[in-house]
Amino acid sequence: MSTAAQQTGGRTSAPTAIIIGGGVIGCAAAFELSKAGYACTLLDKGAIHQEASTAAAGMLGAQVEIHQPGPFYELCRQSQEIYKAWIDELEQIGGVTAQYIGKGILRAALTEEDELELRSRLSWIQNADWMKPEDMRRMEPELSAEVRGGLHFHADHQVHPVWLAKSLGAAIVRQGCRIREWTPVFKLLTEPGTGRICGVQTSEGPLYADIVVLASGAWSPALTGPLGIKLDMFPVKGQCISVKTGAPIIRSTVFTHGCYIVPKLDGSYIIGATQAEAGFDKQVTVKAIAELHGKAAALLPRIEEAEFISSWAGLRPGTRDGLPYLGETSELPGLIFATGHYRNGILLAPVTGRIVAQIAAGDKPLEDLKPFSPMRDSAKATASL
Template sequence: MNTKHLTPSAGRPKAIIIGGGVIGCAAAFELSEAGFDCTVLDKGRLCSEATTAAAGMLGAQVETHHPGPFYELCRISQGMYRRWTDALEHTGGVSTEYIAEGILRAALTEGDEQELRSRLAWIQDARWCTPDELRELEPALSPKVRGGLHFPADHQVHPAALARALKAALVKQGCTIREETPVFRLLKDTRSGRITGVQTAEGPLYADTVVLAAGAWSPALTESLGLPLPMFPVKGQCISVKPQAPLTQSTVFTKGCYIVPKADGSCLVGATQVEAGFDKRATAAVIADLHARASALLPGLADAEFLSTWAGLRPGTRDGLPFMGTWESAPGLIFATGHYRNGILLAPAAGRIVRQLALGEKPLLDLAPFDPARHLNQPAPAL
């Protein structure tokens, strides 16, 4: 880390994290562990957007459809997860409700079966199961399953419990949390070009390092820097239902639907992927569709008690890759945004990468594919 940017009065480097979702909180946790004096700013409440649209699956395998840098990032983060949640729980004293049960990705159609089988050429830590083998693992599955993949290492946490654990850990670390505090713009030193802080309704705040983890709201802050981020909100709606008795131990997943059993006997069913701007309304049609899809895979859910529904906005990117790293035209700013529906899974790796960049260390993996300015160098599409 370049020590000339430290704040002399405090003796500790200061960091501002814009965005109090799971990625922003993970970055604050790692930076606090490294000795930074952290402030987390969120326009609303902590973990109230994309995190609320999550089921808590740590699906490094099940939700990745081809090999490449994103798959490697997912696997790295998954490998860090148990130790990371242990550290959160030790620091804050609040459980993340980590459940070490795998995921069954079942096929109900011939096309889906073919797509799943095609992954066997490159995917790791997975095995193909016949219909009988799937139902031996989870007898409540539909007799119509055609086989599928078993991912024993794709575990889960409870999103709400993880949010509580993160907040408790940050409080214990002495991190300042400022909810209902939107950031209007980034502050830039006119001579050096360095990002030195943020402007809020209550005035400017200054820091040695600023982390952009504002999810779908990130482009509004980079536009003035000359860096338009091609991001957009994707609404994800979930439902929670409760059968009379637990139906599965594992998370079960099929095309268009996943069912995640929770410790209280409920099942979280999700999730939609709709580009609807910043509309967060939960709709009755989605409730009916998700329930129908879930019941097709687990017939025992047909008469389950309906508990609740909710929606959150995930930060999508046009190429499906998050923006992580730095930009030479804005020193002092670290990007950690655009993780779409994988924010919970990627939180440990994203937080560690932010810490490494802030300290001037080599990151966990090559960040070139996640370069925040990668789209600036792409050729314009042919007319």
């Protein structure tokens, strides 16, 4: 009998799950587990959706942000394929729009080097067409005259990160998920005699469940390290700005090396995003914002006329090999890993939630999770000895 069942006196009841981390990945896991019949409790050390989830523009860039073929690209494409149906389900259950926009992304080259890199993707990329400079400016007349051409990723859509967070939050609340903000988790609890993860120690005492999902982003290594699982993760600060114009100057998302400009339904644009390994520092810096503004203006000159709205920073969970940690391990049974998504948490939310639910049900995930194994860092360390 599980620890969670013991707490109910052995009564037959819904299986229970604790999700550590209130970002989009944690909420997606809670959404899919709740659909599968789990009674979920979602924990966050602060308010939910305050880190990587909102340090984003909401691009569903399965094509534009991936630079090589392989398992990660396939995982991103699978998530992209189910995204619209997933959003429709979220909105139907929760009643809150995620502001899904299906306008595609124009990835423009401003230098010869960038043009060559983009052309090299044509041999393997899907859902993308090469466009001449005049064709790009025909689609988006305000693009710079310096554009050398680029790729049109017509399947790379977008959501608004803040409204996606609200939509997810409303949906899981409607499903009965209990959200406990400002409840940090200090350690994972193990079942005596088996070593199975059976709960968590929080600032308010222990909590127990049949399964625990680790979705705490850059803070994940602190929980697995004491139990012998090293996750080679680190926070990557991303800074963004928001501006607004009196009338729209672009309809599609436009993207160049080091900068993207994403138009939103309220007439604003999110411009991002920097990348810096700066520990857990979330300070917004003038230098980073100035660099973003300069790159945006080089691609879309009229953005200089826009009204400045706000700036912010969040911490993305980076990994040394650029891959998330997904799945389970025999070393820590009862724990499901769903962390380390770096810049792709919003894109990968649907497929990650589905994977978590499949593992919880004892089913073999449809995706090959070997490349994303939580034990891959330990295996590499052993092989190097």
